[in-house]
Amino acid sequence: MHEMSIATAVVDQVAEAARAAGATTVTSVRLLVGELAGVVPDSLAFCFELACAGTVLAGAELVPVPVPGRARCGPCAREWAVGMPPDLCCPLCGTAADELVSGRELQIAGVRWHDDPAQAPTCERIHEES
Known part of the structure; x- marks a missing residue:
């Protein structure tokens, strides 16, 4: 633990x-x-x-x-809540997250x-x- x-x-x-x-x-x-x-x-x-x-x-x-977990997409600059389990693909363009923001x-x-x-x-x- x-x-x-x-x-x-x-x-x-x-x-x-x-x-x-x-x-x-x-x-x-x-x-x-x-x-x-x-x-x-x-x-x-x-x-x-x-x-x-x-x-x-x-x-x-x-x-x-x-x-909360948040990620950012490089190509479209969108930021989103990743949730649990984390969804690390941009909901707008489908690209993998460039950065975990929080x-x-x-x-x-x-x-x-x-x-x-x-x-x-x-x-x-x-x-x-x-």
């Missing part, structure tokens, strides 16, 4: 960033999860909870942000943490997608 190694890597990166910022509690982690990333969301959530135990992320919520993402998009559990959480952006 590669979801455990993904969850562990996310927890390690967030814990390091939280430590560097002096945060004592992480309350949530937003994670971009591409449709084509090969990740089972329920398994990732389960593994994330296990990986958080005993860390500054204990009890943190994982907020997966789904990113859907492979697996990255931390944001983290909420705070220093004092009695205070309201403050937002700290680790990465923001445009």
Whole structure:
């Protein structure tokens, strides 16, 4: 189950960033999860909870942000949702996709943490997608 190694890597990166910022509690982690990333969301959530135990992320919520798979055709410049299983041939001209535009993402998009559990959480952006 590669979801455990993904969850562990996310927890390690967030814990390091939280430590560097002096945060004592992480309350949530937003994670971009591409449709084509090969990740089972329920398994990732389960593994994330296990990986958080005993860390500054204990009890943190994982907020997966789904990113649909999209491809682009070179000859006609059309962009389309590829779906699952992915349809990588242009629906307009039938040419194979030149580029996968989105859907492979697996990255931390944001983290909420705070220093004092009695205070309201403050937002700290680790990465923001445009």
